[in-house]
Amino acid sequence: MARYSKRLHLVAAVFTLTVITFSYLQIRNTSPVPTSVVHLCSGTPASGTITPLKSNRAFIVAAYFDNRRNYRNATRLIGIAHHKDVQQLYCRFCCTPDGKVQVTKAEIDIHDDRFGFPYGATDLYCQEPKNCQPRYVSILGSAVDKVDQLPLFEIKNREATDSPVQFTVCVSPMYGEYNNILQFIQSMEMYKILGVDKVVIYKNSCSQLMEKVLDFYVTEGTVEIIPWPIDSYLSVSSYWHHSMDAKDIGYYGQITALNDCVYRNMYKSRYVLLNDIDEIILPVKHWNWQTMMRELQKQNPRSGIFVFENHIFPKTIFTPISLVNISSWSSVPGINILEHVIREPDRKHIMNPSKMIVDPRKVSQTSIHSVLKTYGWHQVHVKKDVALVYHCRIPLQATLPRESLIEDPTIWRYNVSLIENVNHVLQQTVL
Known part of the structure; x- marks a missing residue:
């Protein structure tokens, strides 16, 4: 009986070795x-x-x-x-x-x-x-x-289902102990006024106060947080080009995050917006994204990618405003976008950067300012009298005199609703 048992063990060992060898050969095969x-x-x-x-x-x-x-x-x-x-x-x-x-x-x-x-x-x-x-x-x-x-x-995405929501915003990675609280809340509330259903944030790091604000929006159901610990594996740059900062990867892996967000929402959202949290794709001709996209899609039935010009509203240029119920905002860290309604003019011989609203089912690969690969669908460049990207940040043309800048108070159309909504969030989180 013992001899028979040993023989069984020997057969099993030979069989196991055969399977391992077979696996090795198949993996080595490049077919x-x-x-x-x-x-x-x-x-x-x-x-x-x-x-x-x-x-x-x-x-x-x-x-x-x-x-x-x-x-x-x-x-x-x-x-x-x-x-x-x-x-x-x-x-x-x-x-x-x-x-x-x-x-x-x-x-x-x-x-x-x-x-x-x-x-x-x-x-x-x-x-x-x-x-x-x-x-x-x-x-x-x-x-x-x-x-x-x-x-x-x-x-x-094994099961392709009808899109239950209309608009999802994919935000570039949040990093550097992000603490621009007021502008973040203003952007979120503007997104909601314009028609957002969900905002996806790839979070690397932020302040404790920002964590509290994020928790509010997660509980509300507006925000989905994707942990993004890329600096645990690679040396990361906060610049767009390697010549500016010789690290492993640029902008905290922004392009990878945006591509993942497109596929993550492929069958969850009719449209996906790709932008930074300090940017708002702001309709000029329409009141919200739904009416704007309905018209754009009607005019361009063969397009699934809509490109909007980025325009800089320098955070260093202030316009006095006399609005009620914003006195408490001065104690909140961050930029008040309602004070910045002066934009820089177009630069000669330089194309404005852009951000996009895409039908995710039409996209194969995307970059930051354009889609790299599509399934034969055209990209439409939307004129700035229809909509533009409101981008409140440091100026690109800092030496221009104020008279050379352009007053553009489009965002003031939303003052009443925006102030009321921002105050509600601040009372729940910061104040």
């Missing part, structure tokens, strides 16, 4: 054809927003099913990678309903807009095996990765 590897799904679901890959210079944020033209039945993983040093990667799919695991080669697509930084926003594309319908995917960096230790990424 894109899916290959059966093992029969058990293993691993632990990724717990953080940014997951580093072992033995590689790449990071994964999230996985999304992409069944649009060009990528039928593909999984797209949004991430960050070094433009030179990233090595070949493989998608390990956990198939349903049989629980088999299959591996396919990943196509690595680093976005063009890196602005000189070595790390950039990256898409990984993996064709899903036939008859698989995976719920999870993990990423293999080499054949020696221990599969039971690989993080599993849930493949989102």
Whole structure:
């Protein structure tokens, strides 16, 4: 009996070694054809927003099913990678309903807009095996990765549903112990007046007071917070170009965050706005975003990307206002945008930067000021007499005399509602 038991153990050991060897050979194979590897799904679901890959210079944020033209039945993983040093990667799919695991080669697509930084926003594309319908995917960096230790990424957007909301604002990463409380609340309340349903904030760091304000908006249901600890993995710059600050990645990984936000809301929101928290896409011809977009979409039925010019309203130029019920605002940290209704003129031979309202289902890759890849849809540049980006910040043309600037009090149209709403939030949070 003992001899028979030893023989069984020997057979089991040989079988295990065969499976491991077979797995190694298949992963080493660069063929894109899916290959059966093992029969058990293993691993632990990724717990953080940014997951580093072992033995590689790449990071994964999230996985999304992409069944649009060009990528039928593909999984797209949004991430960050070094433009030179990233090595070949493989998608390990956990198939349903049989629980088999299959591996396919990943196509690595680093976005063009890196602005000189070595790390950039990256898409990984993996064709899903036939008859698989995976719920999870993990990423293999080499054949020696221990599969039971690989993080599993849930493949989102598997079910394409009708958009339950109209407008979602995706805000660039909040960092540097952000404490511009008054302007943040004013922007949030302006978004709500204009028609926002949800604001997604990729939060790296902010002040304790700002945390209190964020908690208010989260409880209210307006804000969704995505933790964004990118500086735990890379040296990050608060500048847009590598020549200005030689770090690993620019603007705290802004482009990756915006792309993730587009895919995160692909089937949750009719439109997604991509901007910073000190920017407001401000209608001039219409009262709110809904009436504006209805008209723009009617005029441009083949477009899903609408581009709005950014105009600087210098925070150093004040316009006296005699408004009631704002005396308490002086004790709140931050800028009062109602005091800044003077904008800089266009610069000769320089195009104004822009921000966008997009139909997320029409976007493949986005940058900060333009969409890099679409599914054949046109980009419409909206004239500033229809709408513009109100951007209250430090001036770009600081030496211009005041008479060369342009008075533009469009935002004052919303004074009554804005003041009332801001006071309500301040009473609940700061005052």
